[in-house]
Amino acid sequence: MSSPGVFVTGAAAGIGRATALTFARRGYRVGAYDIDPAGLVSLRDDITGGGGEVVTGELDVTDAAAWAARLAEFTGAAGKLDILVNNAGVLANGAFQDIPLPVQRQMIDINFYGALAGLHAAFPYLRDTAHAQVVNMCSASALYGQPELATYSATKFALRALTEALELEWRRYDIRVLAMWPLFVKTAMTAGMETGSTKSLGINLGPDEVAAAVYAATHRRRGLLPKVHYPVGRQTSVLATMSQVTPNWMQRLLTKTFARL
Numbered sequence: 001m002s003s004p005g006v007f008v009t010g011a012a013a014g015i016g017r018a019t020a021l022t023f024a025r026r027g028y029r030v031g032a033y034d035i036d037p038a039g040l041v042s043l044r045d046d047i048t049g050g051g052g053e054v055v056t057g058e059l060d061v062t063d064a065a066a067w068a069a070r071l072a073e074f075t076g077a078a079g080k081l082d083i084l085v086n087n088a089g090v091l092a093n094g095a096f097q098d099i100p101l102p103v104q105r106q107m108i109d110i111n112f113y114g115a116l117a118g119l120h121a122a123f124p125y126l127r128d129t130a131h132a133q134v135v136n137m138c139s140a141s142a143l144y145g146q147p148e149l150a151t152y153s154a155t156k157f158a159l160r161a162l163t164e165a166l167e168l169e170w171r172r173y174d175i176r177v178l179a180m181w182p183l184f185v186k187t188a189m190t191a192g193m194e195t196g197s198t199k200s201l202g203i204n205l206g207p208d209e210v211a212a213a214v215y216a217a218t219h220r221r222r223g224l225l226p227k228v229h230y231p232v233g234r235q236t237s238v239l240a241t242m243s244q245v246t247p248n249w250m251q252r253l254l255t256k257t258f259a260r261l
Contacts, residue, residue, distance in 0.1 A: 003027055003028060003029040003053060004027075004028050004029065004082040004083070005028065005029045005030075005031065005074065005075070005080070005081055005082050005083070006019075006020075006023045006028045006029075006030055006031065006082060006083040006084075006085060007031040007033070007070075007071065007074055007081060007083070007084050007085065007122070008020045008023075008030065008031065008032055008033065008085040008087060009033050009034070009059060009061055009085065009086055009087050009088035009114070009118065010033075010034055010061075010087040010088030010089060011030075011032035011033055011034050011039075011040065011043060011056075011087070012032075012034035012035075012036035012038075012039025012040050012042075012043060013034075013036065013039050013187065013188060014185070014187035014188060014189065014207050015087055015137065015182075015185060015187060015207045015210045015211060016032075016034065016085070016087040016088070017032075017039070017043055017207065018206075018207035018208045018210065018211035019085055019087060019210070019211040019214050019215075020032045020043060020047065020054070021043070021046060021047065021211070022208075022211040022212060022214070022215050023083075023215065024047040024050065024052035024053070024054060025050065025052065026215065028052075028082075028083075029053045029054070029055070030047060030052065030053065030054045030055070031054075031055050031056075031057075031070070031074040032044070032047075032054055032055070032056045032057075033056070033057050033058070033059035033070055034058070034059065034088070035058055035059070035060055037058060040056040040057075040058075041056075043056065044056050055073070055074050057070050057073065057074075061086075061088045061110060061114030061115070061117065061118060062109045062110060062113055062114050062117065063117075064117045064120070064121060067117050067118050067120075067121035067122075068121050071121055071122055071125060075125050079124075079125060079128055080125060080128055080129040080132075081122060081125035081126055081129055081132060082129055082131075082132055082133065083132070083133045083134070083135065083218055084118065084119070084122045084126065084132075084133075084134045084135070085134075085135045085137070085214065086114070086115040086118055086119070086134070086135065086136045086137060086159075087135075087137045088110060088114055088115075089110060089111045089114075089137060089155075089189070090106060090107055090110050090111065090189070091107070091149070091152050091189050091190070091193075092104075092106075092107060092151075092152065093148050093149050093152070093193055093194075093195050094148060095148065096150045096151070099151070104151045107151050107152055107155055108151065108154075108155055111152070111155035111156065111159065112155045112158045112159055112162075115136055115159055115162070116162060119134065119162070119166065122134075123170075126170075126173070126175045127173045127175065130174065131174060131176070131222075132173075132174065132175045132176070133175070133176045133177075133178070133218050134163075134166070134170075134175065134176070134177045134178070135178055135179075135180060135214055135217065135218060136159050136162070136163045136177070136178070136179045136180070137159075137179075137180055137182075138156050138159055138160050138163065138179035138180060138181050138229070139152075139153075139156040139181065139182065139183075140181050140182065140183040140231070140235075140236045140239055140240070141153040141156050142156035142157045142159070142160045142181070143181075143239055143240060143243045143251070144243070144251045144252065144254075144255045145157070145255070146197065146255065146259070147195075147196065147197075147255070147256075147259040147261060148195040148196065148197070148259065149195065149197075159179070160179060160229075163177055163178065163179040163228065164179075164228060167226065167228050171226075176222065176226065177228070178217055178218075178227070178228055178229070178230060179228060179229050179230065180210065180213060180214055180217065180230050180232055181229055181230060181231045181232055181236050181240060182205050182210050182213075182232040182233060182236060183201065183204070183205060183232070183233055183235050183236045183239075184197075184198055184201065184202070184203040184204070184205065185203070185205045185206065185207060185210055186203055186204075186205065186206050186207070187207055190203050195259070196258065196259035196260035196261065197258045197259050199260065200257075200258045200259075200260060201235060201258060204233065204235065205232060205233045209232065209233065210232050213230060213232045217230045239254075242254070
């Protein structure tokens with residue numbers, strides 16, 4: 001338990017898996033959680049095969065009781081948690097009216113409520129750990145509402161607001177809360193995905209690039225003016241910078257153009 005600990009959700013594949021491997025290679029004790037037991041077995045073999053330390057377990061992030069149990073198991077008697085990475089998420093794309101309500105609700109439940117439940121359950125462990133950090137996997141879709149990704153985009157807007165609020169609220173406890181902002185990433189989530197935006201911008205980021213950005217962000221020196229949002233990749237950096245200096249009508253026009261509407 002002397003090694004720093006990182007708790008990663010959605011760790012069986014994609015960004016979560018890459019993040020777990022990245023931290024394990026750098027000496028972290030990794031808690032890797034998902035609803036895919038086979039993926040977790042493969043991840044565990046890769047981490048232990050490289051000499052790393054990992055604890056795996058099934059976790060439905062919408063289950064508050066499961067959050068409490070998994071966090072207690074991972075933190076043990078020490079009761080401390082250095083980094084929480086809220087990565088678990090799902091995506092459905094297409095015209096809003098064509099996506100069934102249960103699918104819309106699932107995105108809200110997993111992408112937003114799942115992170116919220118984790119933050120609520122993890123707070124005592126983060127509070128009792130010096131310089132603890134939270135990484136919320138946001139998205140470039142939270143820069144402006146995205147056609148064909150309306151509800152997914154909305155969940156990321158909500159996660160953005162939660163990140164910003166808790167970054168201010170939890171600063172008194174020495175807990176740093178930040179958001180990662182990748183654009184489209186080459187994972188199973190985007191396999192076969194075709195929207196106007198993906199046709200215009202492509203799917204160019206890989207999971208390892210996002211994982212490297214997460215590690216770099218959590219190892220950035222803290223300053224008087226904390227950095228909260230971290231664009232991942234050149235495209236997102238440009239879009240994020242433009243969103244800070246362009247009026248709303250221009251952001252709307254850019255979004256409309258990229259979405260080919």
